[in-house]
Amino acid sequence: MQQAKVYVVDDDQGMLDSTVWLLESVGIQAMPFTSGQAFLQTCGEYLPACVLLDVRMPGMGGLSVQQALNERGIELPVIFLSGHADVPIVVRAFKAGACDFIEKPYNDQLLLDAVQAALDRSRRALADSGPRAEVQARIDSLTPRERDIFVPLVQGFSNREIAEQLEVSVKTVDLYRSRVMKRMEADTLPALVGMAIACGVVEALGAQP
Secondary structure (H helix, E strand, C coil): CCCCEEEEECCCHHHHHHHHHHHHHCCCEEEEECCHHHHHHHCCCCCCEEEEEECCCCCCCHHHHHHHHHHHCCCCCEEEEECCCCHHHHHHHHHCCCCEEEECCCCHHHHHHHHHHHHHHHHHHHHHHHHHHHHHHHHHHCCHHHHHHHHHHHCCCCHHHHHHHHCCCHHHHHHHHHHHHHHCCCCCHHHHHHHHHHCCCCCCCCCCC
């Protein structure tokens, strides 16, 4: 497991240094940035990690940085720090996926607890991403005809119903069904359905593509 990393983004140099020192004092690697732009130029898909974001900064505030992360598909847990935690800002932050919002001046232990929770969340995402990515790669490897069989199969349609939909013989569906099971490395139909749900091909409680 890679060492956890915390990005700290705050235009107040004194607050930035203090936060970095606190994190490093308990063995957490901290990367300081004095602007949202500088942080966005550096951050990437590194995990496990989280970001401590000051809400009000010149040029690009914390909410704008959060929006940029979301637009790039970078799923870093975000903890906001602010001396001006008015309700509309807090609501916007949480609606956009923030995992915590802490007022300045913060309590050291409160901040450390929030960071640990965010890093745990990041570790869980990292642990889940490997198997899911492997399954998605198998789905992506299906031929167009195999996918024609795979999707209705995990939606709960029988071989005969699939044959009627595709205007092919049941024997053809049987053949492609076997190929799909082999390519997906699924021993049973429930296992195949579980893979489809994990990758969003169908929903857990309904036959919806």
